[in-house]
Amino acid sequence: MSEPVTALRGATDAAGIVQIREIGPRGMITLRGDLSDKATIKAAVAAGGVNVPEVRHCNTEGESGIAWMSPDEVLIMCPYAEVHARIADLRTKLAKQHSLAVNVSDARALFSVTGPHAREVMAKLSPVDLHVDAFTPGMFRRTRLAQVPAAFWMPQEQTFNIVCFRSVAVYVYDVLKVAAQPGSEVGHF
Amino acid sequence: MLTIHCPNCGITAEETEFHAHGEAHLKRFGPGSSDGEFEGYLFMRKNPKGVHFERWRHQNGCGKWFHVARCTMTLEVFGSYSAQTYAPPQDILDHIENRRPGWQESAT
Numbered sequence: 050m051s052e053p054v055t056a057l058r059g060a061t062d063a064a065g066i067v068q069i070r071e072i073g074p075r076g077m078i079t080l081r082g083d084l085s086d087k088a089t090i091k092a093a094v095a096a097g098g099v100n101v102p103e104v105r106h107c108n109t110e111g112e113s114g115i116a117w118m119s120p121d122e123v124l125i126m127c128p129y130a131e132v133h134a135r136i137a138d139l140r141t142k143l144a145k146q147h148s149l150a151v152n153v154s155d156a157r158a159l160f161s162v163t164g165p166h167a168r169e170v171m172a173k174l175s176p177v178d179l180h181v182d183a184f185t186p187g188m189f190r191r192t193r194l195a196q197v198p199a200a201f202w203m204p205q206e207q208t209f210n211i212v213c214f215r216s217v218a219v220y221v222y223d224v225l226k227v228a229a230q231p232g233s234e235v236g237h238f
Numbered sequence: 239m240l241t242i243h244c245p246n247c248g249i250t251a252e253e254t255e256f257h258a259h260g261e262a263h264l265k266r267f268g269p270g271s272s273d274g275e276f277e278g279y280l281f282m283r284k285n286p287k288g289v290h291f292e293r294w295r296h297q298n299g300c301g302k303w304f305h306v307a308r309c310t311m312t313l314e315v316f317g318s319y320s321a322q323t324y325a326p327p328q329d330i331l332d333h334i335e336n337r338r339p340g341w342q343e344s345a346t
């Protein structure tokens with residue numbers, strides 16, 4: 050099989066006030082269905098390796114996890130090499146459920162933003178309250194980064210992971226670099 | 239700048255995370271309707287100075303549709319409510335009446 054290639058081939062930038070890194074490839078599955086249905090929950094848990102999260106939250110463990118996307122959608126993450134097996138398993142288990150499971154791994158880009166100024170850099174780009182009391186590790190937020198849709202969560206304090214469409218990966222990388230320009234600390238948080 | 243609440247995911251954010259999609263509670267006129275009815279359904283929209291009901295979508299968020307009641311003059315947002323309804327719910331109407339007594343008479 051051919052080698053998976055991420056949008057930016059793992060580009061990194063540490064010239065600014067945070068460290069920006071394209072991570073991945075990551076297995077990502079969009080699952081739509083009735084999130085209160087027992088069979089759907091069970092299949093999602095098996096595919097993501099964690100419990101289905103609360104509204105606007107995510108549960109992650111290493112490369113695996115489940116993120117709440119909307120009232121009828123979750124994003125399941127797993128190691129890239131396992132995505133085909135997990136999606137086949139999902140589809141078998143949900144054959145009788147009104148649901149949809151799609152492999153979106155290669156349609157997404159994944160970034161990490163790390164450092165003491167990570168909250169500041171993210172707050173410059175999205176209309177989200179990123180105060181330490183308002184946005185905490187475990188939460189998951191779909192929003193925009195400057196002009197494009199994106200979603201992010203904090204695997205731990207001082208680190209954001211960002212998911213965006215692969216087609217705007219360059220834009221997201223560049224706009225993160227602009228927001229992290231040396232000397233651009235705001236000192237708000 | 240409006241502050242909008244999405245009843246589908248519970249997020250309250252400023253309007254750039256959302257997108258407005260025009261007048262709410264239109265009645266559809268399709269096959270079998272008169273030319274006048276069809277034209278009205280397609281093109282004729284209210285443009286009130288004051289209370290207005292609109293369809294909104296959480297464009298950069300959960301992606302779901304909902305309704306918003308707001309004032310086009312002061313930009314006050316009266317509230318959000320489900321997309322799955324033909325008319326504004328009573329609590330929204332009560333709140334508007336409270337803020338704009340007699341608004342319905344002046345709207346006609």
Ligand SMILES: [Zn+2]
Pocket residue numbers: 244245246247248249296299300301302
């Ligand atoms: Zn929403």
